[in-house]
Amino acid sequence: MKHRAFFRDSVITAILTCLIILTWTSNARTDEAIRVASIYAFSGLAALSQELSIKGVRSGISEVNSRGGVLGKKLMLIELDNKSSPIGAKVAADRAVKENVVAIIGSAWSSHTLPAAKVAQTARVPLITNISTLPGITDISDYIFRVCFTDLFQGRVMAQFARIDLKAATAVVFENLNSDYSMSLTSEFCSSFEKLGGKVLLRSAYKDRQEDFSQIIEQAFQVHPYVLFIPGYDESGGIINKANAAGLTAIPLGGDGWDMPDFFNKSAGTGLGMAVVWGTVQDHSGYIHVESVEGKGSVFELYFPVSRENLISNPNNVPFEDYMGNGESILVIDDMPEQREIAFGILTRLGYSVSLTSSGEEAVTYLKTHSADLIILDMIMEPGMDGLKTFRKIITIHPGQRAVIASGFAENDRVREVQSLGAGQYIRKPYTLEKIGLAVKNELMRQ
Numbered sequence: 001m002k003h004r005a006f007f008r009d010s011v012i013t014a015i016l017t018c019l020i021i022l023t024w025t026s027n028a029r030t031d032e033a034i035r036v037a038s039i040y041a042f043s044g045l046a047a048l049s050q051e052l053s054i055k056g057v058r059s060g061i062s063e064v065n066s067r068g069g070v071l072g073k074k075l076m077l078i079e080l081d082n083k084s085s086p087i088g089a090k091v092a093a094d095r096a097v098k099e100n101v102v103a104i105i106g107s108a109w110s111s112h113t114l115p116a117a118k119v120a121q122t123a124r125v126p127l128i129t130n131i132s133t134l135p136g137i138t139d140i141s142d143y144i145f146r147v148c149f150t151d152l153f154q155g156r157v158m159a160q161f162a163r164i165d166l167k168a169a170t171a172v173v174f175e176n177l178n179s180d181y182s183m184s185l186t187s188e189f190c191s192s193f194e195k196l197g198g199k200v201l202l203r204s205a206y207k208d209r210q211e212d213f214s215q216i217i218e219q220a221f222q223v224h225p226y227v228l229f230i231p232g233y234d235e236s237g238g239i240i241n242k243a244n245a246a247g248l249t250a251i252p253l254g255g256d257g258w259d260m261p262d263f264f265n266k267s268a269g270t271g272l273g274m275a276v277v278w279g280t281v282q283d284h285s286g287y288i289h290v291e292s293v294e295g296k297g298s299v300f301e302l303y304f305p306v307s308r309e310n311l312i313s314n315p316n317n318v319p320f321e322d323y324m325g326n327g328e329s330i331l332v333i334d335d336m337p338e339q340r341e342i343a344f345g346i347l348t349r350l351g352y353s354v355s356l357t358s359s360g361e362e363a364v365t366y367l368k369t370h371s372a373d374l375i376i377l378d379m380i381m382e383p384g385m386d387g388l389k390t391f392r393k394i395i396t397i398h399p400g401q402r403a404v405i406a407s408g409f410a411e412n413d414r415v416r417e418v419q420s421l422g423a424g425q426y427i428r429k430p431y432t433l434e435k436i437g438l439a440v441k442n443e444l445m446r447q
Contacts, residue, residue, distance in 0.1 A: 035075075125143065155192060171229055363394065
């Protein structure tokens with residue numbers, strides 16, 4: 001239970017620190033309970049790893065209130081879901097500011113805390129994180145705090161442990177390029193390990209939700225390191241399992257991201273891959289043959305028509321400037337956090353102002369008080385309204401609403417029905433920057 005006590009005590013410390021700030025902050029209300037926001041992953045990939053932080057905040061709020069509250073008033077906890085993404089963290093922080101909170105607690109992962117901290121600093125709302133270790137978080141400015149060590153500290157300590165305690169002369173490092181936490185720890189470990197006389201033989205990269213690590217494991221196997229440093233979260237356990245199965249004998253090392261009971265049982269996957277395969281087969285008039293045997297598994301055989309026609313050369317790429325936006329507002333409607341994050345990144349880069357919703361119902365509610373120059377609509381959003389039902393409701397609020405349909409499934413009758421109601425082009429996920437850029441630009445220009 002030691003790790004539970006750490007989470008609880010550190011979060012209570014965070015709350016009490018915020019309360020000290022409250023004694024002088026000008027944001028505190030005088031007519032009602034003091035509002036404090038908690039921003040963590042209540043859903044998505046990071047949710048399980050943050051349960052203890054969430055419970056710790058609740059426990060701390062309850063304890064403070066049981067002692068009479070602060071300034072004679074009770075604390076009101078507002079819990080906001082960052083949906084396991086940096087974009088979700090920014091959205092949650094924006095909402096916290098609109099809720100007039102006097103302090104924000106969270107997030108946990110450094111990549112989630114960074115965007116929330118920038119929002120908090122701009123709004124002059126104190127934010128404190130209990131376990132975000134990236135050094136740059138508190139460098140943002142004077143309203144951002146932490147109650148834990150940093151990656152500089154744990155990177156040095158792990159390098160000392162590897163070099164001095166384990167007497168390791170060589171190391172291989174696997175770093176997650178989607179994680180500020182992983183890259184920061186990697187840099188500090190490598191620098192400190194080599195200063196101590198060790199040698200980093202290889203520094204390999206992977207990304208979030210990657211499932212095939214065979215290439216980087218094979219590269220590590222070829223150089224025979226004494227230790228394997230993998231500063232990550234859930235995916236690290238899967239990498240270790242696969243490395244062991246491949247015969248890699250290096251001792252695995254990591255950071256505080258490994259502190260979960262089911263660490264070695266994690267597996268990633270969004271389900272989009274199967275949809276893409278099925279859609280591709282349908283588009284090419286093929287079919288899938290499946291044979292399943294109980295206790296043994298399943299075999300999928302994909303069949304495609306044969307063609308003797310010559311391949312058509314790809315047309316020249318369209319210049320980037322030709323499909324840049326000019327600040328137009330776009331609403332992305334997609335139930336998958338990863339897809340929303342991809343769309344946000346691409347469309348922001350293209351110069352659009354982007355808002356995100358995670359369901360048809362949420363989009364309809366949003367559009368009752370807002371407008372969008374264009375929406376990007378997913379077709380399958382379980383368990384709520386699908387794309388067709390969503391678009392029908394939207395055009396009753398905003399007749400003539402421009403839309404691009406984006407789905408991992410093949411074009412079907414429901415897609416065509418949405419188009420008959422006024423939606424524009426259909427594009428298949430996963431899409432490229434050029435593909436979505438051209439589709440959006442063409443729809444905005446459509447008369």
